[in-house]
Amino acid sequence: MRLLEYQAMKFFGEYSIPAPGQVLVEKEEDLEKVSLPFPVVLKAQVAVGGRGKAGGVQLASNEEELREKARQMFQMQIKGIPVRKILVVEAQKVEKEFYLSFLLDRKHMLLFLASPSGGVDIEEVAARNPELIYQRKIDTWRGFSPFEGKIAAKFLGLSGELISQFSRIAFNLFRLLREKDMQLAEINPLALTPQGLVALDGKLIFDDNAYFRHPEMPPDESLTELEKEAKEVGVAYVEMDGDVAVIGCGAGLVLASLDLVNHLGARPANFLDLGGGASSEMVKRGMEIVLRNPRVKSIFMNIFAGITRCDEIARGIVDFAPKIPISVRMTGTNEEEGIRILKEAGYEAFSSMEEAAEQAVLLRGKGGN
Amino acid sequence: MAVLINENTKILVQGITGNQGRFHTRSMLQAGSKVVAGVTPGKGKMEVEGVPVFDTVEEAVHETGANAAILFVPAPFAKDAAFENIEAHLNPVVIITEHVPVHDTLEILTLASAQGVMVIGPNCPGLISPSKCKMGIMPTHIFKEGNIGIVSRSGTLTYEIAFQITRSGLGQSTCIGMGGDPLVGLTYTDALTLFEGDEQTKAIVLIGEIGGGMEEEAASFIIKHIKKPVVAYIAGRTAPPEKRMGHAGAIVSGTSGSAQGKIKALREAGIPVADLPSQIPEILKEFLREK
Numbered sequence: 001m002r003l004l005e006y007q008a009m010k011f012f013g014e015y016s017i018p019a020p021g022q023v024l025v026e027k028e029e030d031l032e033k034v035s036l037p038f039p040v041v042l043k044a045q046v047a048v049g050g051r052g053k054a055g056g057v058q059l060a061s062n063e064e065e066l067r068e069k070a071r072q073m074f075q076m077q078i079k080g081i082p083v084r085k086i087l088v089v090e091a092q093k094v095e096k097e098f099y100l101s102f103l104l105d106r107k108h109m110l111l112f113l114a115s116p117s118g119g120v121d122i123e124e125v126a127a128r129n130p131e132l133i134y135q136r137k138i139d140t141w142r143g144f145s146p147f148e149g150k151i152a153a154k155f156l157g158l159s160g161e162l163i164s165q166f167s168r169i170a171f172n173l174f175r176l177l178r179e180k181d182m183q184l185a186e187i188n189p190l191a192l193t194p195q196g197l198v199a200l201d202g203k204l205i206f207d208d209n210a211y212f213r214h215p216e217m218p219p220d221e222s223l224t225e226l227e228k229e230a231k232e233v234g235v236a237y238v239e240m241d242g243d244v245a246v247i248g249c250g251a252g253l254v255l256a257s258l259d260l261v262n263h264l265g266a267r268p269a270n271f272l273d274l275g276g277g278a279s280s281e282m283v284k285r286g287m288e289i290v291l292r293n294p295r296v297k298s299i300f301m302n303i304f305a306g307i308t309r310c311d312e313i314a315r316g317i318v319d320f321a322p323k324i325p326i327s328v329r330m331t332g333t334n335e336e337e338g339i340r341i342l343k344e345a346g347y348e349a350f351s352s353m354e355e356a357a358e359q360a361v362l363l364r365g366k367g368g369n
Numbered sequence: 370m371a372v373l374i375n376e377n378t379k380i381l382v383q384g385i386t387g388n389q390g391r392f393h394t395r396s397m398l399q400a401g402s403k404v405v406a407g408v409t410p411g412k413g414k415m416e417v418e419g420v421p422v423f424d425t426v427e428e429a430v431h432e433t434g435a436n437a438a439i440l441f442v443p444a445p446f447a448k449d450a451a452f453e454n455i456e457a458h459l460n461p462v463v464i465i466t467e468h469v470p471v472h473d474t475l476e477i478l479t480l481a482s483a484q485g486v487m488v489i490g491p492n493c494p495g496l497i498s499p500s501k502c503k504m505g506i507m508p509t510h511i512f513k514e515g516n517i518g519i520v521s522r523s524g525t526l527t528y529e530i531a532f533q534i535t536r537s538g539l540g541q542s543t544c545i546g547m548g549g550d551p552l553v554g555l556t557y558t559d560a561l562t563l564f565e566g567d568e569q570t571k572a573i574v575l576i577g578e579i580g581g582g583m584e585e586e587a588a589s590f591i592i593k594h595i596k597k598p599v600v601a602y603i604a605g606r607t608a609p610p611e612k613r614m615g616h617a618g619a620i621v622s623g624t625s626g627s628a629q630g631k632i633k634a635l636r637e638a639g640i641p642v643a644d645l646p647s648q649i650p651e652i653l654k655e656f657l658r659e660k
């Protein structure tokens with residue numbers, strides 16, 4: 001889960017990472033609480049990149065402007081996401097912007113990154129000026145030592161007191177990564193101001209698998225309603241732009257099924273992965289979710305059962321009895337029983353995924369929704 | 370021959386008394402695997418499917434000579450279980466458990482590499498050397514002994530492709546599912562190296578999917594180190610922009626993680642990339658004819 005900026009800033013506070021004064025505003029009345037010195041920056045709390053270009057970051061130099069801009073921002077949608085929360089932040093005199101992060105990566109395991117070129121897309125820096133990126137693998141058991149921060153500070157061109165300041169911030173950010181089970185902990189930009197180094201924006205990606213030991217972690221605010229429902233059911237759902245609904249078990253095979261529908265000249269309407277060992281109830285709820293999309297004209301269900309049982313899947317289909325055509329591919333554990341249940345209820349089952357996909361693409365024109 | 374596991378592999382099942390552990394122990398035994406011990410703390414002296422259960426790995430190894438481990442323990446306990454097996458030098462250690470926190474995996478893999486133990490997974494289907502040994506949760510009947518090595522990040526997609534290979538009349542030397550987590554033990558380059566050195570393996574199938582930079586890495590590795598023919602399949606050409614960990618993750622791999630990028634890297638390395646899973650057997654047969 002990617003935390004929103006205001007959530008990341010709360011953790012920065014907890015870990016003594018300096019940041020400018022700020023107030024979270026959820027409705028216009030909350031503006032009363034804002035007692036920051038002007039000018040202030042209004043920042044829309046949406047978990048998408050490029051919000052600045054979309055008007056999600058604005059400067060206000062007095063109370064009137066703050067009110068007006070907040071009102072406008074609450075009406076906005078940024079890349080389709082409505083703005084429900086605004087972070088109002090004390091504007092800073094920025095002399096220079098740096099980049100600082102820690103992350104878990106398959107190749108380097110535990111990686112420390114820093115760059116004197118902060119405030120911009122770090123991926124672009126990496127592509128254009130890789131020499132501007134400092135990277136260092138951090139030992140798993142020893143962890144990050146302040147001296148490693150000092151080496152990076154020199155690379156960034158910092159001197160005097162700022163060297164220790166930078167190293168302290170890095171040390172605390174590393175503690176946050178490890179103690180709070182973050183996959184990525186990033187400060188971008190880390191700004192040099194007359195008051196020293198401050199975190200102007202932060203990105204934290206929490207490992208969802210670690211919820212069990214972090215009751216303090218907030219729920220994911222970036223999901224759409226349908227995605228939330230899918231999560232509750234225990235399936236993975238992503239909406240797409242076509243008209244053939246695709247359901248399967250196992251992300252790789254579902255991805256291959258989307259590609260196959262595309263290869264046959266049609267477009268998939270969604271990605272829905274039931275996961276391993278799906279119950280008939282999950283199959284029903286999964287079909288309910290995909291049919292919420294009015295564009296769907298047929299369903300292609302691709303089941304290669306390992307841990308999953310075909311009879312369980314077949315029962316789910318028969319119980320739900322979708323009102324639009326469905327084409328099922330079924331093979332693997334208990335396939336005879338599954339196919340028998342489908343046939344008795346008048347559904348056809350294929351053993352090859354290509355035949356089933358062709359059928360689903362063909363059936364689009366037959367039967368309404 | 371086969372790689373990593375064969376008829377001499379003596380398997381220890383950690384978490385053998387749980388539903389999953391019990392079910393898959395039976396299935397592994399039916400596939401002809403030598404499952405010699407189970408471990409569940411507090412359940413020592415029990416038997417599951419005729420396999421003796423011990424309280425600790427140390428005891429189990431001492432009593433049965435187990436030399437490889439497979440884990441079915443719940444995610445919160447996976448780290449400790451993996452440590453226990455790695456310290457006992459069981460090799461490989463296969464972690465089937467899904468939802469293991471990535472910081473736990475980091476520690477598991479760091480210890481494994483210091484101890485020289487190969488970890489497979491977590492969140493993986495395991496591996497099988499057909500007719501010799503199955504150490505995983507895959508359906509046994511879709512595999513057949515043969516000379517194709519398969520390595521994959523996906524579970525069910527691997528079953529699909531292995532089954533198509535079997536139906537075409539070919540078979541597999543070893544089929545390895547590496548797992549789809551951001552950090553995994555065995556990688557493509559490890560598997561490719563093993564297959565290159567294995568007499569039974571005549572050709573290799575590499576199954577990839579969107580995200581990360583492992584396939585690109587494999588492409589450049591193959592150019593330098595692999596002489597055996599390799600065919601690839603990459604799932605996710607039409608995938609919606611995935612919710613990835615974003616920029617910082619991509620920097621270090623130096624790639625976008627898209628299917629197109631991976632396909633391009635593989636093709637530039639001279640590796641044929643199948644458009645559909647069903648094309649793979651034909652390409653393999655072509656390879657074997659050329660030999």
